[in-house]
Amino acid sequence: MQITSVVNQKGGVGKTSLSVGAAAALAEQGRRVLLVDLDPQGHATTEFLGLPEAPNGRPSLPMALSKMWKGPVEELVVPHQRCNVGRGGCLDVVPTAPGMFDLVRRLDQFRIPGWELARVLQFANYDHVIIDCPPALDLLTNNALAATHGVIVPVQPDRTSVRALRLLREQIGHLEELINRPPVLYYGLVPGLYRRPMTGYAEAAMRELHAMGIQVLPHIPTGVVVNEAASRGLPVTTFAPHSTQASAMHQIAQVLEGYRRRAPAADVPTPSDEFVFEDFITDVAGARNRNDTGARKGLYDLMPKRTRR
Ligand SMILES: Nc1ncnc2c1ncn2[C@@H]1O[C@H](COP(=O)(O)OP(=O)(O)OP(=O)(O)O)[C@@H](O)[C@H]1O
Ligand SMILES: [Mg+2]
Numbered sequence: 001m002q003i004t005s006v007v008n009q010k011g012g013v014g015k016t017s018l019s020v021g022a023a024a025a026l027a028e029q030g031r032r033v034l035l036v037d038l039d040p041q042g043h044a045t046t047e048f049l050g051l052p053e054a055p056n057g058r059p060s061l062p063m064a065l066s067k068m069w070k071g072p073v074e075e076l077v078v079p080h081q082r083c084n085v086g087r088g089g090c091l092d093v094v095p096t097a098p099g100m101f102d103l104v105r106r107l108d109q110f111r112i113p114g115w116e117l118a119r120v121l122q123f124a125n126y127d128h129v130i131i132d133c134p135p136a137l138d139l140l141t142n143n144a145l146a147a148t149h150g151v152i153v154p155v156q157p158d159r160t161s162v163r164a165l166r167l168l169r170e171q172i173g174h175l176e177e178l179i180n181r182p183p184v185l186y187y188g189l190v191p192g193l194y195r196r197p198m199t200g201y202a203e204a205a206m207r208e209l210h211a212m213g214i215q216v217l218p219h220i221p222t223g224v225v226v227n228e229a230a231s232r233g234l235p236v237t238t239f240a241p242h243s244t245q246a247s248a249m250h251q252i253a254q255v256l257e258g259y260r261r262r263a264p265a266a267d268v269p270t271p272s273d274e275f276v277f278e279d280f281i282t283d284v285a286g287a288r289n290r291n292d293t294g295a296r297k298g299l300y301d302l303m304p305k306r307t308r309r
Helices: 015-028 043-048 061-065 100-107 116-121 139-147 159-179 200-210 224-231 244-262 277-289 293-302
Strands: 002-006 032-037 090-094 128-132 150-155 185-191
Touching (some): 015 043, 015 244, 061 100, 139 159, 150 244
Parallel strands (some): 032 128
């Protein structure tokens, strides 16, 4: 299973349309795909795929991430049944839920943030997981980056996108160090949402993006077909399979599948490496009740030690 995050803290650059389009293209190519709507705005669920939010009282992504609910990921999943899935494939969605906005505040209470989404996805059984990230370098994005094997970054040929990409790379480098995980792979930049012919300004920005040493994938042409597809709750690959946008999504899907086939994705650390303060306290309380000094000593040894400055 390969986990890909579609990430850029800059807003409105095409993350959600790319997440939905690439996920659907993979499903149409016969892959089993799980799309995780990690953006509290919930646009992938509601605006692009026409699915309802997870209803109140049912297991949901925010409940799973905050450990209020600890069941299998399958119970969070809703199938999207109206796209042209290829033989053997599927497009499942972990939809948004009303608690997603509030979740960022609650995740903040965890001592070492980052592993909650990896834990939720740990036993998922798909070829690809695609995570639609929020437009922020926040705890939710950190969770996606901790869990992910690689990223694709939609960009506009604009100087602000160049700066956004630098900040994103810094954030990824910082997180890799903080949680001691293998390097996140950059599957590619996906240019989009610009007018043709390109202005000199846009061309200069595009040159700068090319110079950053990340593979540039096929661009997604701007076209009303993307909005028309969304208004019907369909991926553009299903709504307009012969459009240039659908064709770009399929090429991007093939790049992702190429990475999966070349390097069976296995070496993202599992959340069992995580030190969770709440679990530690629960275990200590249990050991104290049993008056088991050996177990308490064992737990103390497990606790990360900070060197005094
Ligand atoms: N190729 C395209 N052609 C035309 N419109 C597009 C295209 N891609 C995206 N859009 C539109 O541009 C807007 C922003 O796209 P999208 O929601 O995918 O960006 P985003 O980066 O996910 O935004 P946010 O940062 O708010 O999550 C949406 O209204 C979407 O329908
Ligand atoms: Mg979005």
